Amino acid sequence: MNSSDTIAAPQRIVIATRESRLALWQAEHVRDLLRVRYPGCSVELLGMTTRGDQILDRPLAKVGGKGLFVKELETALLDRRADIAVHSMKDVPMEMGADFTLAAIGPREVPLDAFVSNKYATLDDLPPGAVVGTSSLRRESQLHARYPYLAVTSLRGNLDTRLRKLDAGEYDAIILAAAGLTRLGLKDRIRSVLPAAASLPAAGQGALGIEALAGRPEVAGWLAFLNDPATAACVRAERAVSRALAGSCEVPLGAYAELRGQRLWLRGFVALPDGSRIARAELEGDSAEPETLGLALAAELRAQGADRILAALGDAPPQAPAAAKS
Secondary structure (H helix, E strand, O other), rough: OOHHHHOOOOOOOEEEEOOOOOHHHHHHHHHHHHHHHHOOEEEEEEEEHHHHHHHOOOOOOHHHHHOHHOHHHHHHHHHOOOEEEEHHHOOOOOOOOOEEEEEEEOOOOOOOOEEEOOOOHHHOOOOOOOOOEOOOOOHHHHHHHHHOEEEEEOOOOEOOOOOEEHOOOOEEEEEEEEHHHHHHOOOOHHOOOOOOOOOOOOOOEEEEEEEEEEOOOHHHHHHHHHHHHHHHHHHHHHHHHHHHEEEEEEEEEEEEEEEEEOEEEEEEEOOOOOOOOOOEEEEEEOOOHHHHHHHHHHHHHOOOHHHHHHHHHHOOOOOOOOOOOO
Protein backbone atom coordinates (compact mmCIF):
# COMPACT_ATOMS: atom_id res chain seq x y z
CA MET A 1 0.00 0.00 0.00
CA ASN A 2 1.17 3.52 -0.70
CA SER A 3 1.57 5.77 2.28
CA SER A 4 -0.88 8.67 2.42
CA ASP A 5 1.91 10.69 4.04
CA THR A 6 3.64 11.14 0.65
CA ILE A 7 0.51 11.97 -1.36
CA ALA A 8 -1.44 15.23 -1.29
CA ALA A 9 -4.63 15.06 0.77
CA PRO A 10 -7.79 14.66 -1.32
CA GLN A 11 -10.26 17.49 -1.82
CA ARG A 12 -13.21 15.28 -2.79
CA ILE A 13 -13.91 11.53 -2.65
CA VAL A 14 -17.03 9.92 -4.09
CA ILE A 15 -17.92 6.45 -2.79
CA ALA A 16 -19.99 4.12 -5.00
CA THR A 17 -22.26 1.87 -2.97
CA ARG A 18 -25.26 -0.37 -3.27
CA GLU A 19 -28.37 1.04 -1.64
CA SER A 20 -29.26 -1.79 0.73
CA ARG A 21 -29.20 -0.82 4.38
CA LEU A 22 -26.11 -2.91 5.08
CA ALA A 23 -24.23 -1.61 2.04
CA LEU A 24 -25.04 1.97 3.03
CA TRP A 25 -23.87 1.32 6.59
CA GLN A 26 -20.57 0.04 5.24
CA ALA A 27 -20.12 3.00 2.89
CA GLU A 28 -21.07 5.49 5.60
CA HIS A 29 -18.59 3.84 7.96
CA VAL A 30 -15.79 4.34 5.45
CA ARG A 31 -17.02 7.86 4.70
CA ASP A 32 -16.87 8.80 8.38
CA LEU A 33 -13.34 7.43 8.74
CA LEU A 34 -12.22 9.40 5.68
CA ARG A 35 -13.78 12.59 7.02
CA VAL A 36 -11.89 12.24 10.28
CA ARG A 37 -8.62 11.56 8.45
CA TYR A 38 -9.14 14.34 5.89
CA PRO A 39 -11.26 17.05 7.57
CA GLY A 40 -10.93 19.36 4.59
CA CYS A 41 -12.21 16.75 2.14
CA SER A 42 -15.76 16.46 0.82
CA VAL A 43 -16.74 12.77 1.00
CA GLU A 44 -19.96 11.85 -0.79
CA LEU A 45 -21.94 8.68 -1.50
CA LEU A 46 -23.17 7.60 -4.92
CA GLY A 47 -25.98 5.13 -4.28
CA MET A 48 -26.64 2.53 -6.97
CA THR A 49 -28.92 -0.44 -7.56
CA THR A 50 -27.11 -3.45 -9.00
CA ARG A 51 -28.38 -6.41 -11.00
CA GLY A 52 -27.80 -8.57 -7.96
CA ASP A 53 -30.24 -6.38 -6.03
CA GLN A 54 -32.84 -6.49 -8.80
CA ILE A 55 -32.98 -10.25 -9.46
CA LEU A 56 -34.56 -11.77 -6.38
CA ASP A 57 -36.68 -14.60 -7.78
CA ARG A 58 -33.80 -16.97 -8.54
CA PRO A 59 -30.81 -18.31 -6.59
CA LEU A 60 -27.74 -16.13 -7.06
CA ALA A 61 -25.76 -19.11 -8.36
CA LYS A 62 -28.13 -19.37 -11.33
CA VAL A 63 -28.10 -15.73 -12.46
CA GLY A 64 -24.44 -14.85 -12.70
CA GLY A 65 -23.00 -14.99 -9.20
CA LYS A 66 -21.74 -12.31 -6.87
CA GLY A 67 -20.21 -10.26 -9.66
CA LEU A 68 -23.74 -8.92 -10.20
CA PHE A 69 -23.28 -6.89 -7.01
CA VAL A 70 -20.16 -5.04 -8.18
CA LYS A 71 -20.41 -4.52 -11.95
CA GLU A 72 -22.37 -1.25 -11.83
CA LEU A 73 -20.09 0.10 -9.10
CA GLU A 74 -17.03 -0.71 -11.20
CA THR A 75 -18.59 1.08 -14.16
CA ALA A 76 -18.93 4.18 -11.97
CA LEU A 77 -15.20 3.92 -11.17
CA LEU A 78 -14.30 3.63 -14.85
CA ASP A 79 -16.53 6.61 -15.71
CA ARG A 80 -14.91 8.62 -12.88
CA ARG A 81 -18.33 9.21 -11.34
CA ALA A 82 -16.84 7.61 -8.22
CA ASP A 83 -13.33 7.30 -6.81
CA ILE A 84 -13.82 4.20 -4.68
CA ALA A 85 -16.38 1.45 -4.09
CA VAL A 86 -17.02 -0.26 -0.77
CA HIS A 87 -17.89 -3.98 -0.77
CA SER A 88 -18.40 -6.87 1.56
CA MET A 89 -15.28 -8.87 0.67
CA LYS A 90 -17.28 -12.07 0.31
CA ASP A 91 -19.18 -10.41 -2.57
CA VAL A 92 -16.04 -9.44 -4.52
CA PRO A 93 -15.36 -11.84 -7.42
CA MET A 94 -12.15 -13.82 -7.01
CA GLU A 95 -10.91 -12.67 -10.41
CA MET A 96 -10.89 -8.89 -10.63
CA GLY A 97 -10.47 -7.03 -13.91
CA ALA A 98 -7.06 -5.59 -14.68
CA ASP A 99 -8.47 -2.06 -14.36
CA PHE A 100 -9.28 -2.54 -10.69
CA THR A 101 -7.47 -3.11 -7.40
CA LEU A 102 -8.35 -3.70 -3.77
CA ALA A 103 -6.81 -0.58 -2.27
CA ALA A 104 -7.61 -1.53 1.34
CA ILE A 105 -9.15 -4.33 3.39
CA GLY A 106 -10.50 -3.08 6.69
CA PRO A 107 -10.65 -4.77 10.11
CA ARG A 108 -12.88 -7.82 10.23
CA GLU A 109 -16.16 -8.11 12.10
CA VAL A 110 -17.15 -11.59 13.38
CA PRO A 111 -16.61 -13.72 10.23
CA LEU A 112 -18.89 -16.61 11.22
CA ASP A 113 -22.43 -17.57 10.24
CA ALA A 114 -25.38 -16.89 12.53
CA PHE A 115 -28.43 -19.02 13.30
CA VAL A 116 -31.57 -16.87 13.40
CA SER A 117 -34.95 -18.26 14.48
CA ASN A 118 -38.05 -17.17 16.35
CA LYS A 119 -38.75 -20.71 17.56
CA TYR A 120 -35.48 -22.53 18.15
CA ALA A 121 -32.21 -21.74 19.90
CA THR A 122 -29.82 -23.82 17.81
CA LEU A 123 -29.66 -25.92 14.66
CA ASP A 124 -29.63 -29.02 16.84
CA ASP A 125 -33.08 -28.07 18.17
CA LEU A 126 -34.73 -28.11 14.74
CA PRO A 127 -37.07 -31.09 14.18
CA PRO A 128 -37.04 -33.21 11.01
CA GLY A 129 -38.56 -31.34 8.09
CA ALA A 130 -37.94 -27.90 9.56
CA VAL A 131 -37.41 -25.30 6.82
CA VAL A 132 -34.07 -23.47 6.85
CA GLY A 133 -33.44 -20.58 4.46
CA THR A 134 -30.07 -19.60 3.05
CA SER A 135 -28.78 -17.77 0.00
CA SER A 136 -25.55 -19.75 -0.13
CA LEU A 137 -24.64 -23.11 -1.64
CA ARG A 138 -21.72 -23.13 0.79
CA ARG A 139 -24.10 -23.05 3.76
CA GLU A 140 -26.56 -25.38 2.07
CA SER A 141 -23.97 -28.11 1.51
CA GLN A 142 -22.79 -27.99 5.11
CA LEU A 143 -26.36 -28.06 6.42
CA HIS A 144 -27.22 -31.09 4.28
CA ALA A 145 -24.08 -32.90 5.44
CA ARG A 146 -24.69 -32.33 9.16
CA TYR A 147 -28.51 -32.22 9.23
CA PRO A 148 -29.82 -34.35 6.34
CA TYR A 149 -33.31 -34.34 7.85
CA LEU A 150 -33.81 -30.57 7.43
CA ALA A 151 -35.47 -28.89 4.42
CA VAL A 152 -32.98 -26.32 3.12
CA THR A 153 -34.49 -23.79 0.71
CA SER A 154 -33.34 -20.69 -1.16
CA LEU A 155 -33.60 -17.29 0.53
CA ARG A 156 -32.84 -14.15 -1.51
CA GLY A 157 -33.19 -10.45 -0.75
CA ASN A 158 -31.34 -7.99 1.46
CA LEU A 159 -30.94 -8.62 5.14
CA ASP A 160 -34.19 -6.89 6.16
CA THR A 161 -36.14 -8.79 3.52
CA ARG A 162 -34.77 -12.10 4.76
CA LEU A 163 -35.70 -11.29 8.34
CA ARG A 164 -39.22 -10.30 7.25
CA LYS A 165 -39.65 -13.64 5.50
CA LEU A 166 -38.58 -15.42 8.67
CA ASP A 167 -40.95 -13.34 10.78
CA ALA A 168 -43.79 -14.06 8.34
CA GLY A 169 -43.39 -17.77 9.07
CA GLU A 170 -41.96 -18.79 5.69
CA TYR A 171 -38.98 -20.39 7.42
CA ASP A 172 -38.33 -22.03 10.77
CA ALA A 173 -34.81 -20.60 10.77
CA ILE A 174 -32.43 -18.77 8.48
CA ILE A 175 -28.64 -18.61 8.31
CA LEU A 176 -27.04 -15.19 7.84
CA ALA A 177 -23.59 -13.66 8.20
CA ALA A 178 -23.13 -12.59 11.80
CA ALA A 179 -21.20 -9.51 10.64
CA GLY A 180 -24.15 -7.93 8.86
CA LEU A 181 -26.49 -8.38 11.79
CA THR A 182 -23.90 -6.97 14.18
CA ARG A 183 -23.15 -3.93 12.01
CA LEU A 184 -26.83 -3.03 11.71
CA GLY A 185 -27.48 -3.27 15.45
CA LEU A 186 -29.43 -6.52 15.07
CA LYS A 187 -27.18 -8.71 17.18
CA ASP A 188 -30.14 -9.61 19.38
CA ARG A 189 -31.65 -11.54 16.43
CA ILE A 190 -28.76 -14.01 16.59
CA ARG A 191 -29.80 -17.10 18.54
CA SER A 192 -26.39 -18.73 18.16
CA VAL A 193 -23.18 -18.19 16.23
CA LEU A 194 -22.15 -21.26 14.27
CA PRO A 195 -18.54 -22.32 14.91
CA ALA A 196 -16.31 -22.62 11.88
CA ALA A 197 -16.20 -26.39 12.38
CA ALA A 198 -19.97 -26.48 11.76
CA SER A 199 -20.26 -23.82 9.06
CA LEU A 200 -16.96 -22.75 7.52
CA PRO A 201 -17.28 -19.13 6.33
CA ALA A 202 -16.92 -17.80 2.80
CA ALA A 203 -13.63 -16.29 1.69
CA GLY A 204 -13.51 -12.72 2.97
CA GLN A 205 -16.63 -12.99 5.11
CA GLY A 206 -16.91 -10.19 7.69
CA ALA A 207 -14.30 -7.96 6.03
CA LEU A 208 -14.83 -4.74 4.08
CA GLY A 209 -12.94 -4.17 0.85
CA ILE A 210 -12.37 -0.82 -0.82
CA GLU A 211 -11.93 -0.99 -4.58
CA ALA A 212 -10.33 1.64 -6.80
CA LEU A 213 -8.89 1.94 -10.27
CA ALA A 214 -5.47 0.34 -10.54
CA GLY A 215 -4.28 3.34 -12.51
CA ARG A 216 -4.97 5.80 -9.69
CA PRO A 217 -2.14 5.31 -7.17
CA GLU A 218 -3.08 8.52 -5.39
CA VAL A 219 -6.39 6.92 -4.36
CA ALA A 220 -4.58 3.91 -2.91
CA GLY A 221 -2.43 6.37 -0.97
CA TRP A 222 -5.49 8.10 0.49
CA LEU A 223 -6.84 4.74 1.66
CA ALA A 224 -3.65 3.21 3.06
CA PHE A 225 -4.58 4.03 6.66
CA LEU A 226 -7.77 1.97 6.33
CA ASN A 227 -5.92 -1.25 5.53
CA ASP A 228 -5.68 -3.79 8.36
CA PRO A 229 -2.65 -6.03 7.68
CA ALA A 230 -3.89 -8.96 9.79
CA THR A 231 -7.29 -9.05 8.13
CA ALA A 232 -5.74 -8.53 4.70
CA ALA A 233 -3.42 -11.51 5.17
CA CYS A 234 -6.32 -13.77 6.17
CA VAL A 235 -8.54 -12.61 3.33
CA ARG A 236 -5.78 -12.90 0.74
CA ALA A 237 -5.12 -16.50 1.80
CA GLU A 238 -8.82 -17.35 1.66
CA ARG A 239 -9.30 -15.76 -1.75
CA ALA A 240 -6.27 -17.61 -3.12
CA VAL A 241 -7.93 -20.92 -2.22
CA SER A 242 -11.19 -19.94 -3.86
CA ARG A 243 -9.51 -18.49 -6.93
CA ALA A 244 -7.37 -21.62 -7.44
CA LEU A 245 -10.46 -23.82 -7.30
CA ALA A 246 -12.66 -21.61 -9.48
CA GLY A 247 -14.64 -20.54 -6.45
CA SER A 248 -17.94 -18.88 -7.32
CA CYS A 249 -21.57 -18.92 -6.26
CA GLU A 250 -21.95 -22.09 -8.31
CA VAL A 251 -19.38 -23.91 -6.17
CA PRO A 252 -20.06 -24.80 -2.51
CA LEU A 253 -16.68 -23.72 -1.16
CA GLY A 254 -15.51 -22.27 2.14
CA ALA A 255 -12.14 -20.87 3.19
CA TYR A 256 -11.27 -19.38 6.56
CA ALA A 257 -7.94 -18.18 7.93
CA GLU A 258 -7.04 -17.23 11.49
CA LEU A 259 -3.88 -15.42 12.53
CA ARG A 260 -1.82 -17.08 15.26
CA GLY A 261 1.19 -14.92 15.95
CA GLN A 262 3.08 -14.80 12.65
CA ARG A 263 1.35 -17.93 11.38
CA LEU A 264 -1.91 -18.37 9.51
CA TRP A 265 -4.18 -21.34 10.17
CA LEU A 266 -6.18 -21.89 7.00
CA ARG A 267 -9.10 -24.27 6.56
CA GLY A 268 -11.09 -24.99 3.43
CA PHE A 269 -13.65 -27.31 1.87
CA VAL A 270 -15.34 -28.04 -1.44
CA ALA A 271 -18.60 -29.97 -1.59
CA LEU A 272 -21.54 -31.03 -3.69
CA PRO A 273 -24.63 -28.93 -2.90
CA ASP A 274 -26.41 -31.88 -1.29
CA GLY A 275 -23.47 -32.46 1.05
CA SER A 276 -23.00 -36.04 -0.14
CA ARG A 277 -19.32 -35.46 -1.00
CA ILE A 278 -17.00 -33.06 0.79
CA ALA A 279 -13.24 -32.52 0.52
CA ARG A 280 -11.70 -30.82 3.57
CA ALA A 281 -8.17 -29.72 4.40
CA GLU A 282 -6.24 -27.39 6.68
CA LEU A 283 -2.69 -26.04 6.74
CA GLU A 284 -0.54 -23.56 8.64
CA GLY A 285 1.85 -21.16 6.96
CA ASP A 286 3.71 -17.87 7.10
CA SER A 287 1.36 -14.89 7.34
CA ALA A 288 3.78 -12.94 5.13
CA GLU A 289 2.96 -15.27 2.21
CA PRO A 290 -0.82 -15.73 2.36
CA GLU A 291 -1.32 -16.50 -1.33
CA THR A 292 1.33 -19.24 -1.16
CA LEU A 293 -0.55 -20.81 1.72
CA GLY A 294 -3.82 -20.52 -0.14
CA LEU A 295 -2.39 -22.29 -3.19
CA ALA A 296 -0.96 -25.02 -0.96
CA LEU A 297 -4.36 -25.59 0.63
CA ALA A 298 -6.00 -25.72 -2.80
CA ALA A 299 -3.49 -28.41 -3.81
CA GLU A 300 -4.28 -30.34 -0.62
CA LEU A 301 -8.01 -30.10 -1.34
CA ARG A 302 -7.34 -31.53 -4.80
CA ALA A 303 -5.52 -34.40 -3.14
CA GLN A 304 -8.61 -34.96 -0.99
CA GLY A 305 -10.89 -35.20 -4.05
CA ALA A 306 -11.84 -31.59 -4.80
CA ASP A 307 -11.25 -31.99 -8.55
CA ARG A 308 -13.69 -34.89 -8.73
CA ILE A 309 -16.30 -32.81 -6.91
CA LEU A 310 -15.71 -29.83 -9.18
CA ALA A 311 -15.90 -32.05 -12.24
CA ALA A 312 -19.26 -33.33 -11.02
CA LEU A 313 -20.38 -29.71 -10.74
CA GLY A 314 -19.08 -28.99 -14.23
CA ASP A 315 -16.67 -26.36 -12.90
CA ALA A 316 -13.35 -28.17 -12.69
CA PRO A 317 -10.43 -25.71 -12.78
CA PRO A 318 -7.28 -26.23 -14.83
CA GLN A 319 -4.73 -28.26 -12.93
CA ALA A 320 -2.24 -25.88 -11.33
CA PRO A 321 1.29 -26.78 -10.26
CA ALA A 322 1.33 -28.01 -6.68
CA ALA A 323 2.52 -25.30 -4.29
CA ALA A 324 5.00 -26.11 -1.59
CA LYS A 325 3.48 -26.31 1.85
CA SER A 326 4.36 -23.40 4.10
